[in-house]
Amino acid sequence: MNIGEASKASSVSAKMIRYYEQIGLIPPAERTGGGYRAYSQADVHRLRFIRRARDLGFSVAEITDLLGLWNDTSRHSADVKRLAEQHIADLQQRIESMRQMADTLQSLISCCAGDDRPECPILQRLGDGEEGAAPIAAPAGAVRRRARRT
Secondary structure, eight states: OOHHHHHHHHTOOHHHHHHHHHTTSSOOOEEOTTSOEEOOHHHHHHHHHHHHHHHTTOOHHHHHHHHHHHHOTTOOHHHHHHHHHHHHHHHHHHHHHHHHHHHHHHHHHHTOOOSSSSOOHHHHHHHOOOTTOOOSOOOTTOOOOOOOOO
16 A cells, blocks of 8 residues: 555644654665655554554664564563553653643633733743742753654
C-alpha cells in the first residue's frame, strides 16, 4: 500500500510517517519501481503501535525503547512495566505542576477587577520579573512545552 493508504489504515499522517522513517522509528519503506514508498501490513501494525504509544504521551525515545521490547521475544515484562511506571510518574508530576500553575493563575485572576480601568494586577505581577524578584510560582517539575504530534 502507498503512504496515503498506510496513513489512513494507521491513523498516522503521511508527514509523521515520513518523519518516523527519517528518525529511524520505523525502517525505511520499500520502494516501488517508480520510487514511491510501499508499506506492508506489518508496517501499518508498527505505525498503530507508535500512534497508541504517542496517544499515551510516550516520547519518541520511550517509544524506541518500547519497540525494542516489543520486538524482543526474550524480553521480561518487568522491563515494560518499569518503563510504563516511570512514564506515569512523569505524567503525575506534570499534572501536579499544571495544578500549581492553574492555582497561581486563579489567584492572579481573583486580584483583577476586570473592569474598564487600565490597572491590571495580572499584568503587573507578570511584569515583576526583575532580577532577584520572587517567581510567581515555583512548581516542582515545570511543564515544558511539547511539540505537536500527530
